[in-house]
Amino acid sequence: MSRRRTEPALADALESGPFSLALRLAIQASGLSLERLQHHLREQGLSVSRTALSYWQSGRTQPERADSLRAVGVLERMLELPAGSLVTLLGPPRPRGRWSGHHPSRPDQAWARPEGLWRALAQLEATPDCLTRLERLRHSALLRMDAHRQIRSLTTQVVVRAHREPVWRELMVHRSFMAGVPGPEIEQARGWRPGRIRNDPETGFEVHEMLLDRELPVGGTAVLEYTLAFPPGHIDRYASFRVDEGMRELTVEIAFDPAVLPAHCHAYFQPSVAHPKREVGQLRIGCSAVAAHVRLDPEHGIHGVSWEWD
Structure with a gap:
């Protein structure tokens, strides 16, 4: 090679x-x-x-x-x-018929090697369907980078609604490709408390069980916040977020160290993992060293921000 x-x-x-x-x-x-x-x-x-x-x-x-x-x-x-x-x-065979459209809530369309996610979910007595029991109406993410070009934290706030059945937990999926580097730890949880954490070492998937402060009835809403603190060694060049039906707003902010700014930063979109990334615009890094990407009524699929240092 x-x-x-x-x-x-x-x-x-x-x-x-x-x-x-x-x-x-x-x-x-x-x-x-x-x-x-x-x-x-x-x-x-x-x-x-x-x-x-x-x-x-x-x-x-x-x-x-x-x-x-x-x-x-x-x-x-x-x-x-x-x-x-x-x-x-290659993940498992794709379903045929009317349900084989590109829908990001299906793990085999939203993630490469989804069999690893299925294995991690099974350890929590969960199935892929459990990932869509809460409808996300708003998703706001702030990713902080340090002077060594490493990810240090990801702060997330989501507004969720139970739209099919009462829900007592949410499952947060994280994936890391840093071999031998520990995954992030949860800090500053609000609206829920941490439950079990299960992972699939072969594929890098990690699933966090989020136990809600109260069971949400059908139509019930809640605001959930948390911060993932990353240990040294996470040197990704992009951050991606899955958008399903019902989301009204997606906000992604990347805060860089002012002394180490990337040469380029842009937003991209994929209808599914079977599609290549399509750049949707360059992002300007302001005097606060933050690049922001905001989408109202975002298209279903994978939205992301990537950056290049040289």
Whole structure:
């Protein structure tokens, strides 16, 4: 993979997905056409059409059958990628029919490698459906960076409403890609108290159980606040937030150390993890060293802010 060391976009995609983006960038870096890849696969006894390859790299479909998964392993060798680097980005098979649209509340559309999230949820006697029992009407996040370009804290305030059934807890999902670095600790909880914390070390998912001060009846609302304090070692270059139906306002602020400001900072959007990030605007860093991104009635999907130091 030496010839790709200078391609950070491919390295990031292989680390965090989605599969379609990683495959597309790897094919572009290789210089091989889809026809050539199809020919190589056929020589290995694997019949994969050019259309299927095109769909895989666009995110329209993903490999699911046993022979398709074997083909992905062969593609890794053809594209000079580490063994298993593409296969591990594939989550469980996608549901068919009317519910297979790109909806961010579905973990397989909102997160790469969602099987890790399912394992962490199972430790809390929860299912992916538990993540949508509270409707988030407003989400405000303040991420603080230090002079070493590391994330130090994330303060969040959300306004939630129980819209299907009474709710007594919320589940907060955090994911870190910093191998060997401990996850954040909760500070300054308001409107709830910390419960159990469960994680999936293989994929970096961590789920925090938030026990509400009172059970919310259907239609009941609450304001929840908390701060995640990060130990040294968290050196992410972006922060992303999942937006589902019902959210009326999303506010994201990134507070940098005034002595160490990034060269660029911009907001982006993804309808789902199967789509590449689409830049939606450069963010100006004011004299207070804060970049702010505000969306009213935000589009359902993944909204984020990323920054570059050089």
